Amino acid sequence: MTELYQSQRAMRAMRKAAMQRGVIAVLDVGTSKIACLVLRFDGTDRLASVEGIGSMAGQSGYRVIGANTIMSRGVKFGEIDTMQETERAIRTVVQAAQKMAKIRVDHVIACFSGAEPRSYGLDGQIDLEGHTVDDQDVARVLAACDVPDYGADREVLHAQPVNFALDHRSGLGDPRGQVGQTLTTDMHLLTVDKAAVQNLVHCIRRCDLELAGIASSAYVSGMSALVEDEQELGAACIDMGGGATSLSIFMKKHMIFADTVRMGGDHVTGDISMGLQVPTSTAERIKTFYGGVVATGMDDRDMIELSGDTGDWEHDRRTVSRAELIGIMRPRVEEILEEVRARLDAAGFEHLPSQQIVLTGGGSQIPGLDGLATKILGQQVRLGRPMRVHGLPQAATGPGFAATVGMCLFATHPQDEWWDFDLPVDRYNTRPFGKAVRWFKENW
Amino acid sequence: MRSLTSGRRDNAPSRWGYRFERLMLTPLFRLFLRVVVPFAVVAGSTAIWLSDEGRRESLNLAVSDLRREIATRPEFMVSAMTVDGASQGTSEDIREILSLSFPASSFDLDLPAIRERVEELPAIASAAVRVRPGGILQLNIAERTPVVVWRTHEGLTLVDPEGHVTGPAISRVAYPQMPLIAGEGAELHVPEALRLFSAAAPLNSRVIGLVRVGERRWDLVLDRGQRIKLPEQGAVEALDRVVALNNAEELLERDVKVVDMRLAHRPTVQLTEQAVDAWWQASQMTTGTVGQ
Numbered sequence: 001m002t003e004l005y006q007s008q009r010a011m012r013a014m015r016k017a018a019m020q021r022g023v024i025a026v027l028d029v030g031t032s033k034i035a036c037l038v039l040r041f042d043g044t045d046r047l048a049s050v051e052g053i054g055s056m057a058g059q060s061g062y063r064v065i066g067a068n069t070i071m072s073r074g075v076k077f078g079e080i081d082t083m084q085e086t087e088r089a090i091r092t093v094v095q096a097a098q099k100m101a102k103i104r105v106d107h108v109i110a111c112f113s114g115a116e117p118r119s120y121g122l123d124g125q126i127d128l129e130g131h132t133v134d135d136q137d138v139a140r141v142l143a144a145c146d147v148p149d150y151g152a153d154r155e156v157l158h159a160q161p162v163n164f165a166l167d168h169r170s171g172l173g174d175p176r177g178q179v180g181q182t183l184t185t186d187m188h189l190l191t192v193d194k195a196a197v198q199n200l201v202h203c204i205r206r207c208d209l210e211l212a213g214i215a216s217s218a219y220v221s222g223m224s225a226l227v228e229d230e231q232e233l234g235a236a237c238i239d240m241g242g243g244a245t246s247l248s249i250f251m252k253k254h255m256i257f258a259d260t261v262r263m264g265g266d267h268v269t270g271d272i273s274m275g276l277q278v279p280t281s282t283a284e285r286i287k288t289f290y291g292g293v294v295a296t297g298m299d300d301r302d303m304i305e306l307s308g309d310t311g312d313w314e315h316d317r318r319t320v321s322r323a324e325l326i327g328i329m330r331p332r333v334e335e336i337l338e339e340v341r342a343r344l345d346a347a348g349f350e351h352l353p354s355q356q357i358v359l360t361g362g363g364s365q366i367p368g369l370d371g372l373a374t375k376i377l378g379q380q381v382r383l384g385r386p387m388r389v390h391g392l393p394q395a396a397t398g399p400g401f402a403a404t405v406g407m408c409l410f411a412t413h414p415q416d417e418w419w420d421f422d423l424p425v426d427r428y429n430t431r432p433f434g435k436a437v438r439w440f441k442e443n444w
Numbered sequence: 445m446r447s448l449t450s451g452r453r454d455n456a457p458s459r460w461g462y463r464f465e466r467l468m469l470t471p472l473f474r475l476f477l478r479v480v481v482p483f484a485v486v487a488g489s490t491a492i493w494l495s496d497e498g499r500r501e502s503l504n505l506a507v508s509d510l511r512r513e514i515a516t517r518p519e520f521m522v523s524a525m526t527v528d529g530a531s532q533g534t535s536e537d538i539r540e541i542l543s544l545s546f547p548a549s550s551f552d553l554d555l556p557a558i559r560e561r562v563e564e565l566p567a568i569a570s571a572a573v574r575v576r577p578g579g580i581l582q583l584n585i586a587e588r589t590p591v592v593v594w595r596t597h598e599g600l601t602l603v604d605p606e607g608h609v610t611g612p613a614i615s616r617v618a619y620p621q622m623p624l625i626a627g628e629g630a631e632l633h634v635p636e637a638l639r640l641f642s643a644a645a646p647l648n649s650r651v652i653g654l655v656r657v658g659e660r661r662w663d664l665v666l667d668r669g670q671r672i673k674l675p676e677q678g679a680v681e682a683l684d685r686v687v688a689l690n691n692a693e694e695l696l697e698r699d700v701k702v703v704d705m706r707l708a709h710r711p712t713v714q715l716t717e718q719a720v721d722a723w724w725q726a727s728q729m730t731t732g733t734v735g736q
Contacts, residue, residue: 088456095457095465104469208463 008156008419014212015411018107024212025066025094025105026407029086029112029200031075031266032242032362035396035404036093036108038066038101039411062412063391066101068093069401077262078114078217078244080199087203094207109213109411110204111220111403113244115196117157119257119347120148122187133166133175133183139421141185150191157197157216158190159418162254171252187418188256190216213411218246218258220406225360225384225399226250235356236349237384238340238377239402240363242266245336249347254415257347261339265363268332275328276320278306290322293330294368299323333366337376344377358384362400515551523547523579530585534567538583541565550575558583567610592634593619595626595653603631605638627656636679640664643683646691661706669716670696673704682708 018024019041028035041062070093074085098105124145128137142161150156164172166180175183197214204211222237234251241264249257268291273283290304299322308316349355357377359369364383373381385398386405396404457465467473494500514520523546527535541561544553555573562571562583572584588610590602600613602622609631613619623641630637637654644651644664655663662679664672674682682705689695695703699719704712715723 091459091462092456095462098466098469102469103471104466208466 008417011211011213012414012419014107014210015109015414018210018212019412021107023065023101023103023105023107024411025097025108025209026404026411027090027094027108027110027204028217028401028404028407029075029078029080029090029110030072030217030241030403031078031113031244031264032072033069033400034072034075034086034089034093035069035401036067036090036097037064037392037396037404037408038097038103038105039063039408040065040101040103041412062389062408064389064393064408065103065391066097066099066105067393067396068096068100069396070096072242076114076243078112078241078246078260079193079196080112080203083199083203087206090203090207094209106210107212108204108209109215109407110200110211111215111217111407111410112196112200113217113239113241113246113260113403114262115192115260116262117190117192117216117218117246117258117260118150118154119259120150120189120191121256122147122189123184124187125182125184128166128180128183130179130181132177132179135176135421137183138164138176138185141183142187142418142421145185145187147189150189153194154191155194155197156189157192157214158188158219158255158258160188160254160415161185161418162188162252162256188254190219190255190258192216213414215407215410216246216248216258217241217403217406218248218260219255220410221246221360221386221402222248222250222255222406223409224386224406225358225402227387228253230354230356230358233354233356234352235354235358236344237358237360237402238364240264240336240359240361241403242362245340245361245363247340247343249344249349249352251352257349259343259347261336261343263332263336263339264361267336268329268363268366271328271332272325276306276318276325277315278308282307286325287329288365290325291329292322292326292367293333293372295323295326295330299326329366330372333363333369333372334376336363337373341376355380357381360384360386360399360402362398364399511551515549518579520550521547521579522550522553522575522581525581525583527583527585530568530583530587534565534585534587537565537567538562538585544581547579550579553581566608569604569608590619591622592637593622593624594631595624603634605634607632607634623651624653625656626653627659629659630654630656633662637662639680640674640683643680643687646687647696650696666696670700671702673702673706675706675708678708685711 015024022041024039024041026037026039039062070089073089074080074082080086094105094108122145124141124143126137126141126144163170163186164175165184166172166175166178167182169180172178200214201211217239218237221239222231225237225239226235231250231253234249236247236249238245238247243262243264243266245261245264247259247261248255265287269280269283269287272278272287273280276283276286278286286304286306290302292299302322303319304322304325306318306320310316355378357373357380359373359381360383370381370383383399384402386402388397389405389408392405494503525539525542525544525546527538530538542558553575555575559571559573562568562573562585567588569586569588571586574582576582588604588608590604590610592603593613593616594601594603594609600616602610602613602619603625604610616624623637625631625634625637633656640654640662641651647666650666652665652667655665657663661676662674664674664683666672672683672686686695686703686705695713699716700713701716702714704714
């Protein structure tokens with residue numbers, strides 16, 4: 001745990017350094033596309049001094065100066081499958097984004113959707129003995145959480161304190177400066193497969209980039225696609241990607257659950273490809289042009305030409321009705337949504353006060369999906385798009401870029417995580433030098 | 445899996461291409477490439493080229509040739525000089541000291557230097573020099589106008605109101621309208637002298653000149669050896685009093701040698717010796733008559 005703490009702290013320090021240098025890149029390594037945005041920090045928060053305007057979630061201090069998206073290579077289910085291919089893809093996208101930004105980027109914050117995230121709810125409690133809560137106490141209570149045995153091959157990606165309680169008062173955002181007897185915290189711990197993270201880190205290192213942070217795409221797409229009151233009241237964000245559909249549940253502006261269904265738009269494409277006997281690229285084109293999940297009578301007469309280059313005229317000149325296409329797509333989409341429903345049920349989503357569900361990601365653009373999702377997931381379903389950030393090109397404002405845009409917010413306005421607090425001092429005690437330093441700090 | 449037939453080549457940059465691209469996007473490196481490298485290349489190649497003596501000389505030669513070629517174009521040639529605002533003698537003086545040979549290129553004419561040399565002439569107050577279109581060197585001269593003749597041990601000179609000696613005077617007769625002053629430092633007080641001369645206008649026919657005494661005060665010298673000693677301060681007022689006295693009492697028509705006005709509250713009159721003798725005898729006679 002300490003090793004993880006150090007590495008995450010190192011990433012945080014790197015993020016700070018990058019923000020001071022003014023340029024940072026965010027990289028969304030997805031199954032169907034890899035997107036890179038280059039952010040420039042103006043440093044001066046122009047609106048900070050204006051009364052009545054908050055920090056705008058760190059929105060006012062930066063703008064996107066470079067953006068590029070390419071088709072992903074070597075990624076499956078949101079995890080790196082062929083490292084050389086992925087490395088090349090990352091090189092291509094970073095180079096193009098750099099070229100657009102006209103500046104070299106050294107620090108990158110990456111997100112990915114796969115690697116089987118698992119959520120754990122932790123709680124910790126310490127005795128305060130009646131003095132005011134300070135940073136050290138927060139660190140102590142975070143360290144007092146008993147970490148479950150999540151396995152040696154897994155790594156902690158996020159460890160966010162989601163709630164503090166002082167004696168009987170719960171729901172404190174920031175307990176510092178308050179007086180009480182016992183301080184309790186709830187922490188949300190998200191672990192992922194260690195190998196997947198290490199592959200990604202290795203890939204990015206091989207591109208001469210420094211990793212300044214790493215995030216789960218379930219978390220960051222929730223940050224960008226959910227509006228503020230949805231985050232506050234409780235909502236689930238379902239990011240339907242190419243190879244994986246990630247879902248995250250937000251409550252009181254904190255993510256309390258995240259999970260991934262290892263199915264996505266690529267599986268729909270695969271079904272079409274197999275069902276219609278067409279190449280994957282044709283299947284992808286047909287899906288994006290004619291796809292849908294609700295068939296009407298009109299769709300029986302809407303014939304789609306399937307081109308091909310096999311040389312067999314009969315095979316190359318086939319047509320298929322749109323109803324048939326919908327008949328192929330709908331079971332797979334239903335399967336994905338039902339799997340999501342199962343995960344939400346497992347997370348206890350129905351006990352939340354608000355049952356808002358936001359569908360985002362490239363897969364959410366299937367026509368009629370909201371109607372289908374209403375049947376499976378519940379009544380309060382809407383299609384979400386990422387929020388606007390400064391300088392984002394029009395091409396990158398679609399729902400497929402929810403995670404990418406969320407990374408911008410994550411980069412500029414990160415939530416406090418466990419490693420943002422100093423280690424409680426009693427951890428130092430093993431080292432006599434540290435003890436001496438602590439004695440000096442306390443006495444002067 | 446890629447099919448063997450599809451010729452889509454990998455559009456990803458190679459590792460070294462990627463690194464090179466990143467290097468080229470580094471701000472400091474770009475600055476280095478844009479500023480330092482061209483500067484160093486130009487400076488270095490110039491230095492290497494110039495390190496050879498022969499090349500340097502040929503370069504100098506070419507530069508001077510080019511300069512001469514441009515300077516001797518007809519547009520830049522000056523063929524004559526005109527002097528405006530100077531009297532005949534001064535104009536000749538100017539031509540003599542400048543001793544310019546025409547035609548000359550306007551590049552070779554140092555106009556400020558010409559102006560300085562012209563202004564060094566005593567008779568010239570200021571000069572403006574320019575090259576007029578048409579290749580004419582135009583000198584606009586403002587001459588000093590002498591107002592008094594100053595007699596010194598060296599001879600007669602002419603002096604303007606500011607105390608500048610404008611030139612020698614051949615003789616006093618040549619400048620009958622100018623008053624005469626004499627004495628050390630007299631030329632520095634020409635305006636005062638002029639005021640005194642105008643105050644002495646009623647005595648005009650009798651005035652010979654003003655003498656500066658001890659570099660501090662004036663003596664007005666009249667014919668018949670008469671002399672009016674004026675004070676340091678208020679010389680004009682003192683002279684006015686003498687003139688008024690003269691009008692009333694015909695003081696200066698009498699046998700008076702010196703009228704001393706140096707002490708304002710006690711003007712003193714010195715008689716000539718004959719007058720003293722005559723007065724003595726007259727008084728003797730009177731006293732003798734009285735005594736007898």
